[in-house]
Amino acid sequence: MHKKQGISVRTVVAIGIGTAIFFVLMRYIPIPTGVPDTNINLAYGFLALMGSIFGPVAGGLIAFLGHMFNDLTWGEPWWTWIVADGIYGILFGLTKKYLNIENGGLTKHKLVIFNVYQIIISVLVWGIIAPTGDVLVYSEPASKVYLQGITSVICNALSVGILGTILLVAYARTRSKKGSLKKES
Amino acid sequence: MNNNVLIGYKQRDNFVDRLTGTTKLIGLIALSVIGMTSFDTRFLLVLTVCSLALFRVSGIKFHEVSFILGFITVFSVLNLIAVYIFGPKYGVHLYGSEHVIWQGIGPYNLTWEQLFYEFNLFLKYIFTVPLALIFLMTTNPSEFSSSLNRIGISYRISYAVSLALRYIPDVQNDYRQISRAQQARGNEISKKGKLTHRVKVAGQILLPLIFTSLDRIETISQAMELRRFGKLKKRTWYAARPMKRNDFLALIVIALVVLVGIYLFKVNGGRFYNPFK
Numbered sequence: 001m002h003k004k005q006g007i008s009v010r011t012v013v014a015i016g017i018g019t020a021i022f023f024v025l026m027r028y029i030p031i032p033t034g035v036p037d038t039n040i041n042l043a044y045g046f047l048a049l050m051g052s053i054f055g056p057v058a059g060g061l062i063a064f065l066g067h068m069f070n071d072l073t074w075g076e077p078w079w080t081w082i083v084a085d086g087i088y089g090i091l092f093g094l095t096k097k098y099l100n101i102e103n104g105g106l107t108k109h110k111l112v113i114f115n116v117y118q119i120i121i122s123v124l125v126w127g128i129i130a131p132t133g134d135v136l137v138y139s140e141p142a143s144k145v146y147l148q149g150i151t152s153v154i155c156n157a158l159s160v161g162i163l164g165t166i167l168l169v170a171y172a173r174t175r176s177k178k179g180s181l182k183k184e185s
Numbered sequence: 186m187n188n189n190v191l192i193g194y195k196q197r198d199n200f201v202d203r204l205t206g207t208t209k210l211i212g213l214i215a216l217s218v219i220g221m222t223s224f225d226t227r228f229l230l231v232l233t234v235c236s237l238a239l240f241r242v243s244g245i246k247f248h249e250v251s252f253i254l255g256f257i258t259v260f261s262v263l264n265l266i267a268v269y270i271f272g273p274k275y276g277v278h279l280y281g282s283e284h285v286i287w288q289g290i291g292p293y294n295l296t297w298e299q300l301f302y303e304f305n306l307f308l309k310y311i312f313t314v315p316l317a318l319i320f321l322m323t324t325n326p327s328e329f330s331s332s333l334n335r336i337g338i339s340y341r342i343s344y345a346v347s348l349a350l351r352y353i354p355d356v357q358n359d360y361r362q363i364s365r366a367q368q369a370r371g372n373e374i375s376k377k378g379k380l381t382h383r384v385k386v387a388g389q390i391l392l393p394l395i396f397t398s399l400d401r402i403e404t405i406s407q408a409m410e411l412r413r414f415g416k417l418k419k420r421t422w423y424a425a426r427p428m429k430r431n432d433f434l435a436l437i438v439i440a441l442v443v444l445v446g447i448y449l450f451k452v453n454g455g456r457f458y459n460p461f462k
Contacts, residue, residue, distance in 0.1 A: 015348075017401060061342065075315075076317070
């Protein structure tokens with residue numbers, strides 16, 4: 001047998017299909033907020049699910065590629081936010097071990113911790129990293145990009161908090177707990 | 186859902202079309218990054234004109250992209266207005282001088298510096314548009330992933346990108362079908378329905394969409410494993426094309442443009458070109 005190299009086949013496929021869904025959700029079903037270029041994105045609820053099932057590599061790449069394709073179809077690759085999105089995906093991927101959702105390890109307590117964590121990383125990524133990148137790279141007025149940032153924090157945290165939580169619970173129901181089968185004597 | 190540029194690839198027999206995906210990919214990344222960092226108006230103007238000229242050469246028809254262009258214009262203008270509302274004196278602050286054209290109320294007057302700064306922003310918003318559209322509409326998706334592999338990205342990731350491009354139309358189709366099925370059951374997602382109702386219906390569409398796709402991940406990865414995907418260090422690509430003379434020429438031109446951009450940082454003593462000094 002060959003030694004396993006790099007990421008698994010399942011992760012490769014998850015990145016591919018995940019990116020496709022992320023792209024479709026971001027491109028066709030955004031709910032505008034009134035602040036230019038800032039939408040409520042259902043894609044982030046989905047990203048939370050993919051990150052927690054497939055881990056940081058998948059989460060990061062799904063968000064990075066999905067956002068990049070979305071921006072390319074509008075003709076303006078906005079690199080600072082694309083990179084920020086990648087970081088957001090990686091941070092969601094880090095919950096994989098803790099949530100242990102694939103082996104049915106999801107509990108109410110873990111869901112609450114997950115939601116606290118997602119609010120913290122939303123603030124970190126959309127409130128700090130993305131707008132600061134805009135100020136440094138695009139040299140836009142700080143007050144404008146921080147307003148966009150704060151709006152995104154609220155929208156994305158809501159998307160993850162509502163849709164993400166629903167998806168996690170629904171997915172967890174389809175998985176059975178590890179060791180739940182007993183041998184009949 | 187109709188204006189799908191991403192899968193708008195069509196063979197067009199011209200100079201731009203014959204370049205390999207690798208060249209176009211490097212070009213798009215290099216030019217958009219240098220254009221993103223530079224605030225030299227002359228440089229941005231030349232970039233914009235060149236990318237428009239390239240767009241003309243690429244043979245993409247205006248009506249194929251007119252919807253996108255309209256949308257981008259509206260958003261760029263909204264963005265520029267937002268910049269003005271939140272930082273009416275930002276240009277003055279950047280260029281360190283103030284030439285008032287029109288005295289307004291409070292901080293909201295119109296200065297040449299602000300206009301000039303926003304003009305720079307405008308150029309930055311629009312110069313990538315022709316490049317990105319050319320890239321999307323003249324690059325064969327399978328060749329695109331072979332190009333990613335050639336510029337040093339692992340073939341597993343490149344293959345994931347190619348899977349994504351392959352499955353975007355499928356996912357769109359699934360979405361459309363599920364949403365029609367829900368509409369047939371009286372669940373309205375379009376603007377006709379009430380907002381709370383629409384949110385609920387959106388959930389009813391998303392859940393099946395996402396869960397069928399998760400099943401699909403299992404099926405595809407099993408099929409790929411059966412075909413021994415990922416067992417070896419390297420992989421060849423059916424759609425890969427060899428680099429030709431024109432590719433090298435194009436890459437040299439791109440390198441020159443990037444070098445000029447970097448050289449201008451030095452000339453201007455920073456990223457900004459300041460005509461007000």
